[in-house]
Amino acid sequence: MSVGPFGIDPTIWAVLRLVIAIALAVFLAMNGALLQVYLERKVQAIIQDRYGPLHVGPFGLLQTFADALKLLSKEDVRAKLTDSAFFIAAPAIVFAPMLGSFVVLPFAKDWTAIDLNVGLLYLTTLGSMTVLGIVIAGWASNNKYSLIGGLRSAGQLISYEVPQILALVTVVLVAGSLSLVRITEAQQGPFVNVLVLPLAFLVYLISALAETNRAPFDLPEAESELVAGFLTEYSGMRWGVFFLAEYGEVTIVSSIMTTLWFGGWQGPGVDAVPVLGILWFTLKTYVFVLVFMWIRATLPRLRIDQLMGFCWKVLIPVALFNIMVTSTLLLAFPGTLWPIAIVNWVGVVALVLGLPALQRRRLHRFRDRVGAARGVAAS
Amino acid sequence: MFDFIEPVVFALLTLGIVSAGTAVVLINRITSAALLMAFTFLCVAGMFLLLGAETIALFQVLIYVGAITVLILYGVMFTPQQPRPYGLFFQKQTPAAAVFVAAIALPVLFFAFSFPDAKEPLARGGDLVPLATSLFGDFAFPFEVASVLLLAAMVGAIVLVKRDDDGSGVDQ
Numbered sequence: 001m002s003v004g005p006f007g008i009d010p011t012i013w014a015v016l017r018l019v020i021a022i023a024l025a026v027f028l029a030m031n032g033a034l035l036q037v038y039l040e041r042k043v044q045a046i047i048q049d050r051y052g053p054l055h056v057g058p059f060g061l062l063q064t065f066a067d068a069l070k071l072l073s074k075e076d077v078r079a080k081l082t083d084s085a086f087f088i089a090a091p092a093i094v095f096a097p098m099l100g101s102f103v104v105l106p107f108a109k110d111w112t113a114i115d116l117n118v119g120l121l122y123l124t125t126l127g128s129m130t131v132l133g134i135v136i137a138g139w140a141s142n143n144k145y146s147l148i149g150g151l152r153s154a155g156q157l158i159s160y161e162v163p164q165i166l167a168l169v170t171v172v173l174v175a176g177s178l179s180l181v182r183i184t185e186a187q188q189g190p191f192v193n194v195l196v197l198p199l200a201f202l203v204y205l206i207s208a209l210a211e212t213n214r215a216p217f218d219l220p221e222a223e224s225e226l227v228a229g230f231l232t233e234y235s236g237m238r239w240g241v242f243f244l245a246e247y248g249e250v251t252i253v254s255s256i257m258t259t260l261w262f263g264g265w266q267g268p269g270v271d272a273v274p275v276l277g278i279l280w281f282t283l284k285t286y287v288f289v290l291v292f293m294w295i296r297a298t299l300p301r302l303r304i305d306q307l308m309g310f311c312w313k314v315l316i317p318v319a320l321f322n323i324m325v326t327s328t329l330l331l332a333f334p335g336t337l338w339p340i341a342i343v344n345w346v347g348v349v350a351l352v353l354g355l356p357a358l359q360r361r362r363l364h365r366f367r368d369r370v371g372a373a374r375g376v377a378a379s
Numbered sequence: 380m381f382d383f384i385e386p387v388v389f390a391l392l393t394l395g396i397v398s399a400g401t402a403v404v405l406i407n408r409i410t411s412a413a414l415l416m417a418f419t420f421l422c423v424a425g426m427f428l429l430l431g432a433e434t435i436a437l438f439q440v441l442i443y444v445g446a447i448t449v450l451i452l453y454g455v456m457f458t459p460q461q462p463r464p465y466g467l468f469f470q471k472q473t474p475a476a477a478v479f480v481a482a483i484a485l486p487v488l489f490f491a492f493s494f495p496d497a498k499e500p501l502a503r504g505g506d507l508v509p510l511a512t513s514l515f516g517d518f519a520f521p522f523e524v525a526s527v528l529l530l531a532a533m534v535g536a537i538v539l540v541k542r543d544d545d546g547s548g549v550d551q
Contacts, residue, residue: 086410118507121437128445132417135452139410147456154453158446178507 021113025102033247037064040293047297074236079142082233086140091234091241093133097126098248105255106181108265108277119180120172123256124165127211130249131157134230137242141233149229152304156217159311160210166319167204170197170326171260174337184264194261196337197326199347201261203319208253210307213246215296217307254288255281318351389429395422409455417448434510 038053038061045052053060078087104119106112116122131154138150171193175183187193194201210217226232231242258264262284265277302310322344329339399419403412420443427436514522 083410086414116433118434118437121434121441125437125441125445128441131445131449132452135449135456136410136414139452139456151453151456154449158449161445 021103025099028102029099029244029248032251033244034064034068036247036250036289037067039290043290043293044297047294068240071237071240076238077235079233081142083140083142086136090133090137090140091238093136094130094245095241097129098245098252101126101252104180105252106184106259106264107281109270109274111278112181115179115181118178120168120178120183123252124168127249128161130245137234138230141230143233145227145232146230149226149232153213153230156210156307159308160207163203163311163315163319164207164211166316166323167200167207168260170200170322173323173326173330174340180259184259184266187263187266192261192263196341197261197344199318199322199344199351201257202348202351203315203322204257206315208257209292209295212249212253214250214292216299216302218301250289250292251285254285254292257288258284314355318347322347385429388425392422392425392429395419410452413448413451413455416451417444420444420448434507
């Protein structure tokens with residue numbers, strides 16, 4: 001009879017491993033959210049020249065625990081005319097795909113719950129399922145703010161899914177695999193993918209912000225116009241589950257960026273001590289989490305038509321162009337990535353320099369049109 | 380030891396598909412119908428997983444659950460919440476519909492069960508390479524025809540919903 005790891009029977013080990021993986025995913029999601037809520041408040045406080053949480057525990061570290069306890073012990077308030085079954089199901093529909101995404105993340109060498117052959121596709125698929133929960137939450141609340149929040153969310157998430165997937169395709173073309181482990185292993189040494197494919201990274205970063213409903217794309221829950229969007233009628237732990245899911249999504253999107261563009265678990269000393277990979281992976285992921293917070297504290301919220309226009313008129317053409325050029329160059333110059341890197345960096349510079357010019361031109365055209373309309377009205 | 384799991388999962392998925400599919404047709408609450416349809420799609424994805432076709436299963440979820448159901452819900456959200464007795468609308472067509480279904484579905488059913496040389500699914504059906512090879516090699520022409528059809532549908536949809544714009548609209 002064959003014996004699995006730690007001398008455990010293989011069939012029992014298969015089940016045990018699954019239980020451990022799920023427990024770890026729940027643990028990571030919960031504690032990641034706790035840590036990120038604290039970081040969010042602290043980082044925003046620092047950027048806005050405030051103190052942030054200070055009194056509960058050292059440096060206010062226990063503030064989020066207190067908040068979590070408050071959320072858990074809150075009364076379950078539900079408006080009378082909500083659609084109860086959907087109202088209850090919506091947080092679960094949002095939360096479950098997020099939890100499932102942790103299964104394929106490669107935390108370190110041989111530290112993946114399942115090395116799926118199509119791991120990246122799995123992640124995008126689960127990411128796209130979140131929309132369903134948000135739309136249902138908006139509809140079931142029987143509240144016009146919630147409904148508009150849900151509608152906005154549906155439009156936004158479906159639109160930004162397109163450039164997101166197109167950006168991922170570029171990386172897959174270069175790495176030659178959809179498995180996250182293989183993509184990580186393809187980036188040996190210091191030449192990680194972000195140096196080769198910065199344009200795809202830029203596109204992905206922007207669409208990831210939109211996919212996770214983070215500022216400046218947090219229109220579905222825009223406080224200034226929609227109260228709290230699809231979250232308006234939610235309170236207590238149901239609201240908490242939505243928040244857990246949001247922070248979990250941020251973690252997962254950051255992990256995807258780490259794995260695809262920044263070499264995943266690889267870093268100094270990993271060959272000698274493989275467990276060190278977890279440290280590198282976590283550090284890199286949290287750099288992106290912090291970048292997300294930085295962006296949230298810096299940029300104002302977009303308007304819905306600007307949001308959609310930016311996706312369909314800028315991001316998708318750029319992503320499509322990127323795929324076309326990358327695949328052409330891959331076929332034309334097999335074995336070297338220099339041409340792709342050069343074209344990509346040129347693309348990044350063109351995008352960063354070109355966008356303000358484009359905006360200025362549109363502003364002038366708009367002013368001309370408004371001026372012409374006023375002239376007609378006056379005469 | 381765990382051989383019994385696969386048939387059990389298959390039975391559960393079949394039950395899910397058939398019952399949820401029937402419920403989609405029969406149920407009166409339109410949101411429930413849309414969600415049950417998403418559930419049917421998920422069960423179909425589970426079928427693909429059982430066959431070892433992970434890629435197709437994931438695309439099934441990505442497109443049907445992640446995009447199409449959401450679009451349907453998008454439309455559903457503009458309907459009032461109280462369930463309305465719209466069953467009357469369908470009552471007159473029932474005999475004609477039954478004849479139509481029998482004429483189409485029964486031959487298909489018999490055809491489906493009459494494959495004499497049913498092949499075993501490939502061991503690594505989930506792999507992208509064989510899928511891509513057959514899609515862009517053996518089935519390149521149908522694939523292109525399908526994309527042209529979709530493009531035509533998309534252009535048609537845009538033309539249908541495009542309002543006449545006098546150019547004074549505020550878009551920036």
